[in-house]
Amino acid sequence: MSNVFILADFSGDKASKITAELATAGARIGAVTAVVFADAGKGAALAATVNQGPITNVLIVESDDFAKHGVPAVADALANLIKSKTPAAVLIASHAFGKEVAARVAVLTESGIITDAVDVSADATATQLVFGGSTTVHSKVSHGTPIITVRPNSIEADLTSATPAIDNASAEIGDAAKLSAISSSQPPVKGGRPELTEANIVVSGGRGTNGDFAAVENFADSLGAAVGASRAATDAGWYPHSHQVGQTGKTVSPQLYVACGISGAIQHRAGMQTSKSIIVVNKDPEAPIFDIADFGVIGDLFNVLPQATAGISAKKS
Amino acid sequence: MKIAVCVKQVPDSWAEKKMVNGLLDRVNVDAVLNDLDEYAVEEALRIAEAHGGNEEGGANTVTVISMGPERATEAVRKALSMGANDAILITDTALAGADALATSAVLAKVIGDGGYDIVICGTESTDARMSVVPAMISARLGWGQLTFASKVTVDPAGKVSITRVTEAGVDEISAAFPCVISVVEKINEPRYPSFKGIMAAKKKTIEQRDLATVGISSQSAWSQVNDATPRPPRAAGVKVTDEGNGGQALVNFLAEKKLI
Numbered sequence A: 001m002s003n004v005f006i007l008a009d010f011s012g013d014k015a016s017k018i019t020a021e022l023a024t025a026g027a028r029i030g031a032v033t034a035v036v037f038a039d040a041g042k043g044a045a046l047a048a049t050v051n052q053g054p055i056t057n058v059l060i061v062e063s064d065d066f067a068k069h070g071v072p073a074v075a076d077a078l079a080n081l082i083k084s085k086t087p088a089a090v091l092i093a094s095h096a097f098g099k100e101v102a103a104r105v106a107v108l109t110e111s112g113i114i115t116d117a118v119d120v121s122a123d124a125t126a127t128q129l130v131f132g133g134s135t136t137v138h139s140k141v142s143h144g145t146p147i148i149t150v151r152p153n154s155i156e157a158d159l160t161s162a163t164p165a166i167d168n169a170s171a172e173i174g175d176a177a178k179l180s181a182i183s184s185s186q187p188p189v190k191g192g193r194p195e196l197t198e199a200n201i202v203v204s205g206g207r208g209t210n211g212d213f214a215a216v217e218n219f220a221d222s223l224g225a226a227v228g229a230s231r232a233a234t235d236a237g238w239y240p241h242s243h244q245v246g247q248t249g250k251t252v253s254p255q256l257y258v259a260c261g262i263s264g265a266i267q268h269r270a271g272m273q274t275s276k277s278i279i280v281v282n283k284d285p286e287a288p289i290f291d292i293a294d295f296g297v298i299g300d301l302f303n304v305l306p307q308a309t310a311g312i313s314a315k316k317s
Numbered sequence B: 001m002k003i004a005v006c007v008k009q010v011p012d013s014w015a016e017k018k019m020v021n022g023l024l025d026r027v028n029v030d031a032v033l034n035d036l037d038e039y040a041v042e043e044a045l046r047i048a049e050a051h052g053g054n055e056e057g058g059a060n061t062v063t064v065i066s067m068g069p070e071r072a073t074e075a076v077r078k079a080l081s082m083g084a085n086d087a088i089l090i091t092d093t094a095l096a097g098a099d100a101l102a103t104s105a106v107l108a109k110v111i112g113d114g115g116y117d118i119v120i121c122g123t124e125s126t127d128a129r130m131s132v133v134p135a136m137i138s139a140r141l142g143w144g145q146l147t148f149a150s151k152v153t154v155d156p157a158g159k160v161s162i163t164r165v166t167e168a169g170v171d172e173i174s175a176a177f178p179c180v181i182s183v184v185e186k187i188n189e190p191r192y193p194s195f196k197g198i199m200a201a202k203k204k205t206i207e208q209r210d211l212a213t214v215g216i217s218s219q220s221a222w223s224q225v226n227d228a229t230p231r232p233p234r235a236a237g238v239k240v241t242d243e244g245n246g247g248q249a250l251v252n253f254l255a256e257k258k259l260i
């Protein structure tokens, strides 16, 4: 049986949900090896958290160059592993870091690349949703090792617990991958809520909140949802940039997206319109966001959301 | 300093897009300068202006580089009217259907031959939405990669420092010349071309090169679209006006759809 690489993805010091999603897709193609790139001495602890999904092997590569040089160092090491172990495909999480690693790996291994897949089949055909989710495309890499980045929250992960065999490998990192130096790194601030790209439900607030996100947050908490924001809200400093949904923020595709006080500019829609269900709360009946809503309430979010929050609490008790 | 800016002409984001034979139909759709690339042009101009300007015969030049069909001159002209000095447009029928790998190969060759100190890109073209070309150019040229910058500081002696902002957090990164930068839209507010700028741009040179002039042979795309199917449009939703029980109606909808 052929062998597939996935680039293990971590949130803090734990494997994130996308790691199991990548493994689930990868297992359709072949036996899954999760590659873990870590600081010297940190690999075993990280690898121990790569324990969900159909993963048969974990390969740890340790080097302080990863933290010092970032994307180019990881890409170099991964490309060299691909050249020596010739996997049938490589699956990587589709976020800025993952796409840039994939980009460099594709160049270094002379391989075709597909980004933002929402599904991958046994013959490494990728499904993508393009043009704002209006068109489904199936594509296939025709040269080299298929390098495919997969959108978080698109594939239903097999979360059975795994006890993969753990090995260590070394991978060469060339001088050209060390040209940019990282002098400081600040991880994103994590709150108590679910991660935006992993959440089943996302509740977002826009300019209509007028800077007061309490109603949005309370409603989100009643649903166990993540909180997102439009660019108008992040630009005004009402909510951290890391919560921005849209073209220049995060792409989310939850079961349910609730847009509150958001007009629905095309750049916002680009990040949320493939959500399974969309609910809108907006006082302007003409707001374009209503065009893509399954359910819309024309009303003031400061009235509608507290009532909905109370309604949900009442149902729970 | 010699600064290059990579800009792409893309279909207008509002335009309806279609696939023809597995490729985006670029002919029957309004085309504009990729709006994320305006931030790259603006940043290049600001860097030049902060270090002696880019007037003719001055210390710095800003060259616009684009690969695309001939009509991409419109987008290039817009960048020139913002204040860039000159432009190179790579146009060749053999490039129709180029993927990111082929695009980056062509751009890297032109950039490498041009003797630039820094090249600035947008973070994403709004049509393909891949965010891969800057990293590919960096890998091909063996230049430092400084991408997703929300702040760029240039020391004309030969060093660039950026603040990188992504979902993975905030990093401070630096590299020596020559290097590849991409900028996020939070970095600046692109200027509107002035009347004077628009007039001046008409006289600026857009050098057209085909693949033979670039000195690279065309590479076919390394991934193919098998099929493209329009998805059924979203069924028209339910819209209610809040008359005191809109919140409850919302909860009822959630319950009905088994979302709670």
Ligand SMILES: Cc1cc2nc3c(=O)[nH]c(=O)nc-3n(C[C@H](O)[C@H](O)[C@H](O)COP(=O)(O)OP(=O)(O)OC[C@H]3O[C@@H](n4cnc5c(N)ncnc54)[C@H](O)[C@@H]3O)c2cc1C
Pocket (backbone or CB within 6 Å): A205, A206, A207, A208, A209, A229, A230, A231, A232, A233, A244, A245, A246, A247, A248, A249, A250, A260, A261, A262, A263, A264, A265, A266, A267, A268, A271, A281, A282, A283, A284, A287, A299, A300, A301, A302, B035, B036, B185
């Ligand atoms: C290059 C570029 C990239 C961009 N990237 C992004 C991106 O990634 N994400 C993004 O979101 N935007 C992005 N934008 C910005 C986008 O174009 C819009 O400006 C932005 O999405 C608007 O945010 P908004 O809907 O919150 O604000 P507005 O458009 O001002 O809409 C506010 C809405 O709130 C409603 N409202 C007001 N008060 C209330 C109330 N009390 N109750 C209920 N409703 C109320 C109003 O009726 C209105 O519809 C980008 C723009 C550019 C140029």
Ligand SMILES: Nc1ncnc2c1ncn2[C@@H]1O[C@H](COP(=O)(O)O)[C@@H](O)[C@H]1O
Pocket (backbone or CB within 6 Å): B006, B007, B008, B034, B036, B037, B040, B065, B066, B067, B068, B100, B103, B107, B120, B121, B122, B123, B124, B125, B126, B128, B129, B130, B131, B132, B133, B134
């Ligand atoms: N055909 C092109 N010509 C010039 N620059 C391009 C081209 N394609 C991509 N770029 C640059 O690369 C950036 C990222 O594009 P992409 O990787 O396609 O999302 C863009 O913002 C441009 O700066």
